[in-house]
Amino acid sequence: MIADKARLRSIRRLERIAGFRLPDRAFHGVVLDTLVSRLDFDRLDPTTREQLLEFIGDFLRCDCRKAPHCGCPERRFAATVLELRESGLDHRQISAHLDEVYGIELFPADILSYLEDSVHVLEAIEKVAVLLDRPSVAAGARTHIKALER
Ligand SMILES: [Zn+2]
Secondary structure (H helix, E strand, O other): OHHHHOEEOOHHHHHHHHOOOOOOEOOOHHHHHHHHOOOOHHHOOHHHHHHHHHHHHHHOOOOOOOOOOOOHHHHHHHHHHHHHHHOOOOHHHHHHHHHHHHOEEOOHHHHHHHHHHHHHHHHHHHHHHHHOOOHHHHHHHHHHHHHHHO
8 A cells, every 4th residue: 555655854854743653654553643632733843833734634534533644644645646636646746745744754755656557557457347338438448548647
């Protein structure tokens, strides 16, 4: 999963206000728990605070009973990467955008292989949809393939 490769630049600063060690992975359950706990974000510098609030706002808002352990944060993050690609950013620009907005470190090469994998999944969906005579599903898959490959 692409979310497993994402790291938070501010993890050491977050550790300092949490008071305990945190794993490096941004979407590790312990990190997500820490982000939704009532930490004193005012002790962070303004940029880090802003980035963590964006992270929480975009990935950690759902009403699942098991939140943030429901899988929504990881799915939302994966969808965000695809949306950024479909909006015209390339893998390097996506990496820079994630860093700037959320303080997330994700290598362009990892983004590129995730985008390629996504195209392969969509191609498989398109083939099955054609076999099952589901033209609208096939067309939807094709639209996304085009948007990801351009
Ligand atoms: Zn959820």
